[in-house]
Amino acid sequence: MSVFNRADQDLPEKEYDFLVVGAGLLGVLCAWHLRRCAPGRSLLLMDQGGLPSEEGATHLSPAVHHHFFAAAGRRQAAAEWGETLRGLAEAGDAEARSAWRPLGYWSNAPEDLALVNDEIFERRTFADLCASHPNAALLFSHPPDAPFALDPRGGYAHSEAVAYYFALATVRAGADLCLNSRAAFDGPAGLRLERLSVNRRMEVFVERRSRVRGRRIVVAAGAWGAGMIEHQLGEAIPGAGRCYQQFPRIGRDPALLQGAEGDLLDLPVVRDGDFVLRPHRDGALLVPPWPPPDPEGYAPTGGRFLGVPVGLRRELLARLAARMDDFPALSWPTLNLGKTPAALRGAWDAFPASGFPEWHRAGDHPVWWLAGGPQGFALGPACAQSLAEHLAL
Ligand SMILES: Cc1cc2nc3c(=O)[nH]c(=O)nc-3n(C[C@H](O)[C@H](O)[C@H](O)COP(=O)(O)OP(=O)(O)OC[C@H]3O[C@@H](n4cnc5c(N)ncnc54)[C@H](O)[C@@H]3O)c2cc1C
Structure with missing residues (x-):
């Protein structure tokens, strides 16, 4: 397990079994489930910002959780996630304990x-x-x-604390983590990484570059994910949009x-x-x-x-x-x-066609899009789990 989060560190430069772009709630949970389902396979979780990024939806989400879904399957998914949150609040460390208010x-x-x-x-x-x-x-x-x-x-969570908790658990379970590094496709099975830094004039500049290859790539880049796949791989995600939500x-x-x-x-x-x-x-x-x-x-x-x-x-x-x-x-x-x-306060989030969290494969490429939308906190974790189980097969 390696953590690449400092400006003076080299970036990873190798082939992984799984690359996960985006360390918001969904990317983190997908990575965590991948470690559980496929512990012998290598994984790199990366984000252009911190953990989670101040730019992402997870950072600002009011994270309201409830079970009012007409479909029984969604009620069940929300119930399982609610149990996980309850478990965190009861058994986790101090930060995790403050993560859930029932x-x-x-x-x-x-x-x-x-x-x-x-x-x-x-x-x-x-x-x-x-x-x-x-x-x-x-x-x-x-x-x-x-x-x-x-x-x-029902109740609400501290979505950053939840994402942080699972990201640490993912690293402890053997994943590599790379922060402050922007990813872009380098062909359908690889990513170019750019380590971002800030100079004295507070301008963002690229400090280092590297290339990583992945057998399977998950794009959990929130509001940026569908555009990344469409513009860099030429594959459209059906019905995917994005939306700016404020509170x-x-x-x-x-x-x-x-x-x-x-x-x-x-x-x-x-x-x-x-x-x-x-x-x-x-x-x-x-x-x-x-x-x-x-x-x-x-x-x-x-x-x-x-x-x-x-x-x-x-x-x-x-x-x-x-x-x-x-x-x-x-x-x-x-x-x-x-x-x-x-x-x-407000943030961008992906808006899947169904209005509920979704994952899709990008054409024939070894690339999967994962996104939350309006119910992303309540139902996104189950969607991230289902993608991880699919990829681990
Ligand atoms: C204002 C608001 C209110 C919400 N309220 C609720 C609610 O009450 N209940 C509910 O169930 N859901 C709610 N949601 C939805 C839920 O919070 C989100 O769906 C969920 O947090 C999204 O997580 P994510 O990981 O998909 O995206 P994000 O948290 O946006 O994470 C995506 C990550 O990808 C990174 N990234 C993007 N591009 C790149 C790149 N090229 N290279 C590297 N990293 C990259 C970003 O830095 C970011 O950290 C709300 C969302 C918003 C915006």
């Missing part, structure tokens, strides 16, 4: 309410939510008998109660129509619905909310304005919509 997931979305007959969901009302979490009465306005469905095993934050508000854990807002994860609200330190994150995949060349552009320039994508502002009556916090001064897109 707060429950309440939803009034019709498709989730329709699943209440399933044994894992419970029928509740808005009054029940307010009784257990008084902050809900301030944040949402619904009649007391408004129906809610509760997924008691406004409701800051600390004196009216809101803090939870028992000191600085954490006392609230479970709540889906209200097409928005999800998740505690975040002493405030909350508002996760808007995902817009459709962005057109080629799209750059995030803010709009005007109540006449003021903000950083939230214009596509999402109209939805926000339409929800102001049943979402009082949308008019609180603590709502942070940023002044520009750069001032509001």
Whole structure:
């Protein structure tokens, strides 16, 4: 096992059984499962940034986890991943223990309410939510008998901590790891690696180069993966797009109660129509619905909310304005919509054709694309596992 993460180190230059491009959640989990399924075969996991990269979706993902999927197979996949998260929180080291918050997931979305007959969901009302979490009465306005469905095993994770934990486990299990190195195809069975560094003027430059060969290459490069395969190998991934997702934050508000854990807002994860609200330190994150995949060349552009320039994508502002009556916090001064897109946290992610995590082979090449999208945290790990099991055969 070797770790190539310092500027003064040589880069790997050999043939591996598996090359995994991208050390976000999906690349890391695919690599981890490959080590488990094929321990005798060599593997290099690499990323253009750190672990995980600040550029990737995993770094910023609010990582909401639930089981409200109409297909039983997806519910099962989410349940297995939830068990893994629970195990991490109970048995892992300090970082892993903080990686999972099983707060429950309440939803009034019709498709989730329709699943209440399933044994894992419970029928509740808005009054029940307010009784257990008084902050809900301030944040949402619904009649007391408004129906809610509760997924008691839902919650949210610290997706970076989870990815970091599995990356270390992968290295401990014998994989090589190469960070701060950008990969590009060098023919269909090899990659050119460029070690990126920063000079005194904070300009990124290429410090070293090398070539590695791989019998099987997994491209888990998030929003960049499909373009990498299409532009460098000439193979299109059917229906693959990408999307820029953002999340406004409701800051600390004196009216809101803090939870028992000191600085954490006392609230479970709540889906209200097409928005999800998740505690975040002493405030909350508002996760808007995902817009459709962005057109080629799209750059995030803010709009005007109540006449003021903000950083939230214009596509999402109209939805926000339409929800102001049943979402009082949308008019609180603590709502942070940023002044520009750069001032509001957000990230690019791949958007697979189905809207759920997918993997595909790139034509006849020994190259596989793996991507998450809107449900990438909840269902991506199962998809990464299925690809690893397929490749290990
Ligand atoms: C804002 C946002 C909110 C989300 N919320 C949720 C949620 O609540 N629930 C849920 O289930 N899912 C959610 N998701 C989705 C989920 O978080 C992602 O699908 C998942 O984290 C994606 O992981 P990934 O490994 O595929 O991609 P990434 O984390 O983007 O990782 C890709 C990696 O590839 C690297 N890379 C790219 N190109 C190269 C190259 N040429 N050479 C080397 N490295 C390269 C990047 O540096 C990056 O680290 C959200 C996503 C976003 C963006």
